[in-house]
Amino acid sequence: xxxxxxxxxxxxxxxxxxxxxxxxxxxxxxxxxxxxxxxxxxxxxxxxxxxxxxxxxxxxxxxxxxxxxxxxxxxxxxxxxxxxxxxxxxxxxxxxxxxxxxxxxxxxxxxxxxxxxxxxxxxxxxxxxxxxxxxxxxxxxxxxxxxxxxxxxxxxxxxxxxxxxxxxxxxxxxxxxxxxxxxxxxxxxxxxxxxxxxxxxxxxxxxxxxxxxxxxxxxxxxxxxxxxxxxxxxxxxxxxxxxxxxxxxxxxxxxxxxxxxxxxxxxxxxxxxxxxxxxxxxxxxxxxxxxxxxxxxxxxxxx
Numbered sequence: 093x094x095x096x097x098x099x100x101x102x103x104x105x106x107x108x109x110x111x112x113x114x115x116x117x118x119x120x121x122x123x124x125x126x127x128x129x130x131x132x133x134x135x136x137x138x139x140x141x142x143x144x145x146x147x148x149x150x151x152x153x154x155x156x157x158x159x160x161x162x163x164x165x166x167x168x169x170x171x172x173x174x175x176x177x178x179x180x181x182x183x184x185x186x187x188x189x190x191x192x193x194x195x196x197x198x199x200x201x202x203x204x205x206x207x208x209x210x211x212x213x214x215x216x217x218x219x220x221x222x223x224x225x226x227x228x229x230x231x232x233x234x235x236x237x238x239x240x241x242x243x244x245x246x247x248x249x250x251x252x253x254x255x256x257x258x259x260x261x262x263x264x265x266x267x268x269x270x271x272x273x274x275x276x277x278x279x280x281x282x283x284x285x286x287x288x289x290x291x292x293x294x295x296x297x298x299x300x301x302x303x304x305x306x307x308x309x310x311x312x313x314x315x316x317x318x319x320x321x322x323x324x325x326x327x328x329x330x331x332x333x334x335x336x337x338x339x340x341x342x343x344x345x346x347x348x349x350x351x352x353x354x355x356x357x358x359x360x361x362x363x364x365x366x367x368x369x370x371x372x373x374x375x376x377x378x379x380x381x382x383x384x385x386x387x388x389x390x391x392x393x394x395x
Contacts, residue, residue, distance in 0.1 A: 164183060
């Protein structure tokens, strides 16, 4: 076996980060008898101004990941968690302002979808129910002497409509077996992530609610009749266009739509007809469409 000797000048470190993942906590705010909760999971990564711990085994500059975990917990106690975006900004600001040798901070936070329990429209003062309407998350990146870059998003949002979806006029070759259809089930899992265009004083809750509502509306169409989807690619575009039309603070939006197919079961052997009433899901393989849509002025500002 040949062993090649490499000199330091032959190599370049492109990125060296470290951090603490899956920091879970429940923050309770008590306003008398009424309680509010934030059930979150955070990841914090740092980049230092040297890589001696990596190249030389010198740990003198390392902020232990246990310290990072404790910092997240302490900030949750001292500052509270109004929104996960603001909490991520607080974490970034702490490490950037407290340690001059930290040159970059990246924080990811996701929030468990707990919703206040209601009965006959009356909200409960301290009880909550887990409602799987998509998981809210955010990512905040900040460099030393730089402005934070804020992303928010929705993931694991499952959507389904039983009609007003088709797939026709597609390219065909000798390996094509799928048949054209103008009426099919559209069942999808959505990931949506957007970037704020450097705006200040953003109402993160309002924006997230507006995006969430826009996703549901663009996917489904009007309540009484729906809206036809010629492909799940077009559905992705409809979602993005509605988001950008309604939220001017968003400069860029990414949508990933994973399409879970359904097959109509042949019930003739059972002596039954099946007018697309009983179907089975085809879990794998599944189709996936990804698109990032950005306002042109964002590109012009970067230039």
